[in-house]
Amino acid sequence: MxxxxxxxxxxxxxxxxxxxxxxxxxxxxxxxxxxxxxxxxxxxxxxxxxxxxxxxxxxxxxxxxxxxxxxxxxxxxxxxxxxxxxxxxxxxxxxxxxxxxxxxxxxxxxxxxxxxxxxxxLTFLPFYQHSLAVASVIILAYVLIFLLCMLGNILVCFIVLKNRQMRTVTNIFILNLAISDLLVGILCLPITLVDNLITGWPFDVVICKMSGLVQGASVSASVFTLVAIAVERFRCIVYPFQRKLTRRQAIITIAFIWALAVAIMCPSAVTLTVSQDVLHFTVDEHNVTSPLYTCWEAWPDQSMRKIYTTVLFSHIYLAPVTVIVIMYTRIAVKLVKPPASIRDAHAEDESRRVFRRKLRVVNMLLMVALLFTVSWLPLWILMLLTDYGNLSAAQLDLVAVYVFPFAHWLAFFNSSVNPIVYGYFNENFRRGFQAAFKMGLCLVDEPPQPRRNGTWKHNRVFADRDGPNAQGNGRREFCSGQQRDELVLEDLD
The missing domain is CATH 3.80.10.10 (Ribonuclease Inhibitor)
Incomplete structure (x- = not known):
């Protein structure tokens, strides 16, 4: 009872x-x-x-x-x-x-x-790393570059794939650059935003490994593609009579680039894991305690992590940037001298116009490489600093909460700014963007148009067609595959 x-x-x-x-x-x-x-x-x-x-x-x-x-x-x-x-x-x-x-x-x-x-x-950490005001600023900044990244790079892909005249060797490399930027924007940017807003790792081990692999491979593919563009421009301008790279060879080069990018990031993907920190946990505003999980590289020895970070820095930042600087320096030296004087006045005028266009394309590619260098430098400095700087716990916490979100944002900004550079420096991309924004995207694939006649002399193109109505017909010509006097990148080969 x-x-x-x-x-x-x-x-x-x-x-x-x-x-x-x-x-x-x-x-x-x-x-x-x-x-x-x-x-x-x-x-x-x-x-x-x-x-x-x-x-x-x-x-x-x-x-x-x-x-x-x-x-x-x-x-x-x-x-x-x-x-x-x-x-x-x-x-x-x-x-x-x-x-x-x-x-x-x-x-x-x-x-x-x-x-x-x-x-x-044992340490208690706030679940949300920032105040509402700071978090709002971070979210707005990340959403802005996410939208720019999606819109700009999708348009670049559309323009290159839609218009046959734009499927040149250099533009194929630019297409690969846009694809890698899209992967960063879709798979890495949202995850990094959440990771920077809350304490600990909120996702599972699969996303931990995928995020690290995709971000590392995409960044590696981007920098290797920039190197390929620089070398290809160097060969075409400094050694104009050498055999040019074909589109098939460019596609094979891109496949090799991605294979190399994935291979160099495999050690990171293998060692990345999610583990629970038994001496730390988070407390939210309701005083509810939650487990603290971290996504980190579990190397058998800490020195191995330092060695791997150094290898990554040298192979996907320092060495490629050095090669790019050397290539564009040689190109700049070559282009400092104006084209040789030609007796025929019309031919000489066309030669100077082509020279200016060639210089503009090189400036565009140089700006892309420069933006990549500047955008990723702070994040590399922070990663090296955390491995070699012997920072105190308070300093590491300060860097992780306030400096890393900005460094990540700046790195992701590089993925969204490239289409803006293309539109500013290159008329073909600019006309493609204008057509898209005017809802003039061509949904019906028209038969290929014959290339315009022209005279090739010493790696220069001399157009036979010009006229006052060319600008007004820009969108129609872009949709039909015809090109005006403005050169596509391959015309500079």
Whole structure:
């Protein structure tokens, strides 16, 4: 009869009764308890039977005389709230790591003011890293470059693929650059934004590995593509009579670029993992504790991580940027001298016009390379600084919370700014963008148009057609595949 009565009791309050001890019989009798209030007593421990309370959701043992945390509470899988403030718990060394994980995995809500004042220096971190105002600025900044990245690079892909005249060797490389930027924008930018706003890693290990691999491979493919463009321009301008790269060879080069980019990032993808930090956890505005997970590279030795970071820096930043600088320096030296004087006045005028267009294209490609160098430099400096700078915990926290979001934003900005550079420097891309914005995208593929007649002399094109109506027919000619006097990039070969 007593047992049937106690089975219906789900909440008991024994607060402020000066109770010195509870026996096992108490918890063995009231097995259906969901809430127990024992605050304001003089308890120094809890009985072993408390670990069998499989329906217990909340227990308040605050303002007692506890000196160690009741370890048996970690066996209660249903427990969601523990209040232990006002005790004298100063040491958690008696708890094993598995016991400590209890506080994270079950979303235990506790008062951290007096509980975690122990020798292990367990740390509480705010779930949201920034105030609402700062977070709003970060979100707006990331959304802006995300939209620019999507719109601009999709238009670049459309223009190059739609118009046969735009499928040149250099434009194929630019298409590859746009695809890699799209991958960064779609798969990396949103994940990085969330990671910069909240503490810890909110996703699973698959996204951790995928994000690192895709971002690293896309960046590697971008810089290798910039190197390929620089070398191709160098060969065409400095050594104009050498055999030019065909479109088939360009596609093979791009395939090799992606294979190399994925290969160089494989060690990162293999070592990336998600693990729980048993000495840190997050607390939200409702004082609810959550586990802290981090996405990190689990190298067997820390020195191996430093070596790998150095290899990445040298192979996908320092060495490629050096090659690009050398190539464009040689091109600049070649183009400093104006074209040689030609007796025929018309031919000489066309030669100078082609020279100016060639210089404009080189300026465009040089600007793309320069923007890449400047955009990614801060992030590389931070990564090297965290590995070699011997920063203190406070300095690392400052860098992670405030500096890394800006460095990531600047790096992602590079993926959205390239289409703007193309539109500013190149008439063909500019006319393609204008046609798209005027809803003039050509949805019907028209038969190919014959190329305009022209005279080729010493790597220069001399157009036979010109007229005052050329500008007005820009969108129609773009849709039909015809080209005006403005040269596509391949015309400079």
């Amino acid at each position: 007593i047992r049937s009565c106690t089975d219906n009791i789900q909440k008991i309050s024994l607060a402020n009764n000066q109770i010195k001890a509870l026996s096992n019989k108490f918890f063995l009798t009231f097995t259906q308890l969901r809430e127990v209030d024992l605050q304001g007593n003089v308890l120094t421990t809890l009985p072993e039977a408390v670990g069998n309370m499989q329906h217990l959701i909340s227990i308040d043992i605050s303002k007692n005389k506890l000196t160690v945390f009741p370890e048996r509470l970690t066996d209660v899988s249903s427990l969601q709230h523990i209040s232990v403030e006002g005790n004298q718990i100063t040491d958690l060394e008696t708890l094993s790591p598995m016991d400590l994980s209890f506080f994270y995995s079950e979303n235990i809500s506790i008062n951290p003011t007096t509980f975690f004042n122990d020798s292990r220096n």
